[in-house]
Each structure stands twice: as C-alpha cells, then as structure tokens.
Amino acid sequence: MKVATDIGLLYKRYTRQMLRNPIWLFVGFSTPVLYLALFTPLLKQVTRAPSTGVALELFLPGIMSLMAFASGSSAGFSTIFELQGGVIERFRVTPTSRFAILIGPILSGLSMMLVFDLVVVLVGIGFGFDAHWSGLAVLAVLLCLLATTFAAFSVATAISTKEISAFAAVINGINLPLLLLAGVLLPISSQTAPEWMQVLAHFNPLYYLVVAARALAVDAYGRPEVWQAFAVLAPTCAAMLAWATRIFRRAVA
C-alpha cells in the first residue's frame, strides 16, 4: 500500500539523516548516562536506599520517562529546519501521504529512543540495577505512546509557528511545568508532595508514565498504575495524532 511504502521511505530517510549527525547521537547517548552517573549517588543518600540497585529501581524508570518526553517534545526542531530548508515543501508537492510525512520521522525518533533506553538499562545493570525484562517490554510500549504524543504535539506546533524562536518558547514553556509535576527525579507521592501538587499531577500524562514505569521496573504488572497509564496514554496519543494530522493537512494543505 502506498501509505505504508511512504512511511517506510520517510522513516529510512529520517534515520539516515540522524545517523549522519554524530554530534546529535553523542548528546542523545551521553545525557542519560550522565544523569545515571551523577544523580544516582545523590538519590541513594536522599532516599536512604540500601543499595544503588534499589535507588536505580526508583530512578531508572524516571530517566527513561524523561528521555521519552524529551525525544518527543524536541521532534519539532527538525521540522522547523526542514520547513526553512524547503524539504517539507518538496515532499508536499509529491503525491506522498500527508500522514506519512508526519509519522515517518516520529517512528524514526521512537526507534532511536528505544536504542538509547537499552543503553541506559545496560549501564544501569552495570551499576547494580536488577532488570526485569518482561516488565521493561511493557514499559517500552508506554514509552512509545508518550513519546508519540509529545512528538505529534511538537511537530504540529512547529508547523503552525514556522520559526524557531516562537516554537522554542512554546515548547520550553510547556516542558518545565510538565517535568516538575511528573516526579521524574523525585517521586510525587502522599509522603513527599502536598495534596494540591498530587491533584495537579493527575492532569499530566507524563505523571502516569512515571508511576507506571516504577511499577513495571519491579515487574509489578498488577498495580493499578499500569492499567491507568494505558487508559490515559493510549487515547491521549490517538487524540494528539489526530489533531496533529489535521493541523498538518490544513497548514501544509
């Protein structure tokens, strides 16, 4: 089918562009590893975790959630550059499916994110993290849902703002409150956060991912956080994709 072929072609193109940009890859790999190396010791002290492995059970899921969020919300930067370089326009005058132009790069970003996640888990194992692979596999699905949600939002924002400063302002303005209200680094729970903060966190899709990720890291599928995360993230992702496709169709008719 033409749409599937188009998605495949644009997926490959985007992946090729990223692989030929080694600085980008280096940043993608080094950021989470730096977090692991420089933040885990602090966390171990603060939470009085008996071992680094236990501290990582709390922190590694947070880092992976953070990476999904960051990889998603930064997706629009390349859209801006491609708009300005005439690349998007070049695709638009071909009979390529508009949905493929949107989703091809997003899927490529997901693959890249999963590779980074694997590296982080392997490094974590080196520090004493006890990996539960089936739980991590379920987590991978949730990570993809969240990353896709924010990537769709980011690309749609890029398409509507068309230039880097307005785009960066929107994305940065949204990123910080979402990150702080998700308990990525330190958990938001009844012991750590005031009630209003716990209430606000429940309006943040990233929060659901973070708490589910912590459950899945210890293979606790049965905990309500897991199904709640699916119940929130799956429809949010679908809605965001539908909205972004509409923005895309209209703005770049």
Place this chain on the structure above:
Amino acid sequence: MEPIITTTGLRKSFRSKRGPVEAVRGVSIVVGRGEIFGFLGPNGAGKTTTLRMLTTLLPIDSGSATVAGLDVGRAPKEVRARIGYVSQLGGADELATGRENLVLQGRLYGDSLATVTARAERLMAALDLADFADRKVRTYSGGQRRRLDIAMGIVHEPEVLFLDEPSTGLDPQNRANLWVQIEALRTRGTTVFLTTHYLEEADVLCDRLVIMDHGEIVAEGTPRDLKREVAGDAVVIVVHGGHEVARRAGRILEHEPSVREATVEDDVLRLYVEDGATALPVLLRLLDAERIELRTINLSEPTLDDVFLRQTGRSLRDGGPAGTETAA
C-alpha cells in the same frame, strides 16, 4: 497548440496587519504542451503566489486552474503526480548524496526502486552530475545543487515542470549553463513553467511569457512580439546642460515623424524610433542645428525592460544594471 495549463481569473489574497493584500488579481493564461513559458516581473508581483497555486501548495481563492487536464482545486493529488516543482530553496537533503536524494524523490512518486535507480542514473549523466553522485549534497557548489534540484524535479518524468526563479543566486556562467539544461528539457517534451525577474532569462529561454506587475498580467506574447510592440529601436541621449536642455531636445524631436515616443528623465532623453539606422542622422542634424551638445548617444534594440517600462512606467532593473541584482 494543445493546452496543458489553463487558468481563468485566478485570485489570491493574504491577510496582513494592514488589511488584506491582493497578491494575485485575476490571472488568466493558457500554456501549450511542450512550451517554455515564463512569468516575468519584479519581486512581489505575484509570480511565486501564482506558481504555488498551480502546484497545489496554496489554496485558490477564486477562479480556476487546470494542469494536465485536471482541476487543481478538486484533484490536487492527481495533479501532484503529473507535475514537478523546484522551489527557490530546492530542499535537497544536505546530509544525503545526490543519488540518494534522487532515488528517494522518485520513490515518493510510487515508482519501483529498479525503475527509479535506472532513471536517476540517466538523469545524472544528462545533467553532468555523475562525477559527484555519491558525494553529500552539502559539498556541492551552487550550480551543481541547482542541477540536482532540477533532476529531482523531473525524476518521475512529469508532464510539466515548475521552476521558481531557477537561476537566482547563480553566477553568469552557471546561469548560462542552466539555460542550456532547461532548453534541453524541451526536447524531452516536458513543458516548463518558470518565474524570473531576470530579463535576459525570459528573453533567451521562453517561447512565450507574461509580464506581471502588482498581481496582474500587463503583457503577454513571445519575447519577439512583445519587443516589436514597443516599436522599433530605442535611442537614449544624454545631453550636456541638464534637465532643461534634455526637455528642449525632447520638444524638438518629438514632432519628427520617425519618433513614436519621447520621455525625459533628468538629463536623459529616451526616444522610440521606427528604424534607428535611418532616424539617427536626422535626429543628430536637428540637435546640431539647435546647438544642443550631447554627452552620449546610444542606439539599441528594445529589451523586455522597455516593454515593462512602457506598461508600468517603471524599470524592472530597479535603476541598476542586471548584473548587480542580488538574490531575492
């Protein structure tokens, strides 16, 4: 002439802070299959906007357009399959090689990898790209990039190729080279529709052209017919003694039967005469009899700029020679 592009009363306006701006105000044209057809006009004349409507990139406000027998507004997807478009930016992937760019572009039109690879090979040979086909586009010179852009525009063998200001930013040598390549498209049977603000480009390249200004067509025809309409040759006289003397010279000469038109600007007197070679001695004798001294005198065949000047009262050259024009 078999029409391949027709437009009727095409209009487009944009919202701006100071109210709506009418970029295109009722453009009606017919382009025949196999022609090289040009839109000539200054920046902001509405050329690119018209082109973007014809290539499905901008919705049409009112009026209609058909390309390759298909209504652009109703069947944009089918139109896209039959046209190629090269924007001013080009839009090739800098980190990919020329060959990779060509193959991807062809594949997006739904052709098989084998078909596209073979076509890319032929195109790279035809457009002198073969020597650096496997180098990243980032390393290409301006002229090489433009040739790749054009190759990407025709890799799916479209019926019509749209080129937006194809030679902007190229040096004269690369520009001349590009003209040869565009000429060659004609022999393949491709219709070429281009916009330009270079007079020479329109003159050398186009079978027919329209001159656009402020969103409207002000003249249409072959370059030769357009220039012939201006009537004969242009005589440009610069006098000693400034504006007053130039005006006096104009008053004397405009009654001469061979002079069709006389305009004065500063100390420059511009005359359009039927036949320069026979008129010139007469004009010189008259000026001599009135003791008007000349600084320079110049006889030239009319250019498209004279056509533009005649229609709009302004020069397309914006006061400077064409060679000093900068990229838009």
